[in-house]
Amino acid sequence: MITIKTKEQIQKMKLAGEILAACHREISKMIVPGIGTLEIDRFAEQFIIKNGATPEQKGYNGYRFATCASVNDVICHGFPSHTKLKEGDIVTIDMVVNLNGWLADSAWTYAVGQVSEQSQKLMDVTKESLYRGIEKAVIGNRIGDISHSIQVYAEAEGFSVVREFIGHGIGMDMHEDPQVPHYGPPNLGPRLKEGMVITIEPMINTGTYRSKLDDDGWTARTLDGGLSAQYEHTIAITADGPIILTDQGV
Numbered sequence: 001m002i003t004i005k006t007k008e009q010i011q012k013m014k015l016a017g018e019i020l021a022a023c024h025r026e027i028s029k030m031i032v033p034g035i036g037t038l039e040i041d042r043f044a045e046q047f048i049i050k051n052g053a054t055p056e057q058k059g060y061n062g063y064r065f066a067t068c069a070s071v072n073d074v075i076c077h078g079f080p081s082h083t084k085l086k087e088g089d090i091v092t093i094d095m096v097v098n099l100n101g102w103l104a105d106s107a108w109t110y111a112v113g114q115v116s117e118q119s120q121k122l123m124d125v126t127k128e129s130l131y132r133g134i135e136k137a138v139i140g141n142r143i144g145d146i147s148h149s150i151q152v153y154a155e156a157e158g159f160s161v162v163r164e165f166i167g168h169g170i171g172m173d174m175h176e177d178p179q180v181p182h183y184g185p186p187n188l189g190p191r192l193k194e195g196m197v198i199t200i201e202p203m204i205n206t207g208t209y210r211s212k213l214d215d216d217g218w219t220a221r222t223l224d225g226g227l228s229a230q231y232e233h234t235i236a237i238t239a240d241g242p243i244i245l246t247d248q249g250v
Helices: 007-030 037-050 117-135 143-156
Strands: 067-071 074-076 090-099 102-111 167-169 176-180 197-200 203-205 211-213 220-222 228-230 233-238 241-244
Touching: 007 037, 007 090, 007 102, 007 233, 007 241, 037 067, 037 090, 074 090, 074 203, 074 228, 090 117, 090 228, 102 117, 102 228, 117 143, 117 197, 117 203, 117 228, 117 233, 117 241, 143 176, 176 197
Parallel strands: none
Antiparallel strands: 067 074, 067 090, 074 220, 090 102, 102 233, 167 176, 167 197, 197 233, 203 228, 211 220, 233 241
């Protein structure tokens, strides 16, 4: 069942999103060759708590960390670790902030030092695909219009769109209806209505879109070892158009 949020509830989610965005801004300054993603995770947890919120991912279905840290061929749900990031890596930091029961969810891929031309293009195309999806998140459109816009653009740029992991509704629960794929035909799926809040979070790969799961039961990697990037925002559907609740300005 899709839950419609009031303007007051959306404002509460926006406050959670502001904490999340501020945390991402600080993390962007930390990502340099030689830092471990576990250090970033610990910083994020402390930052969120210091701002009166809680890291919603920690403890979710037994997950042990405040963030997901997905490096190079990891699509999503990578465990933070002591392994040092290297020059030329790309890393996606994904987190969910709970402020007084209301959630915000956002992921960004960061370059570690100087990255290859291919890595930079992947990041640029993934970010642009997110914003093309957001443009379609207007009252009267369908979820499939978001999905189709992302797929058409990413594939035209020579990349593939992950199928196994998708966006979702969000509110007081991390995963609500509707599901928000990043591929598929237009004019399908639930129609967008004022007060819906969803995540749009395309995961784009350099090679195949297919994935495999590590033995830890969480870490999803590209099947062929190609690179993967992800950008995600929490979006409110309003009469004034889509509002990004997790806009970090970087």
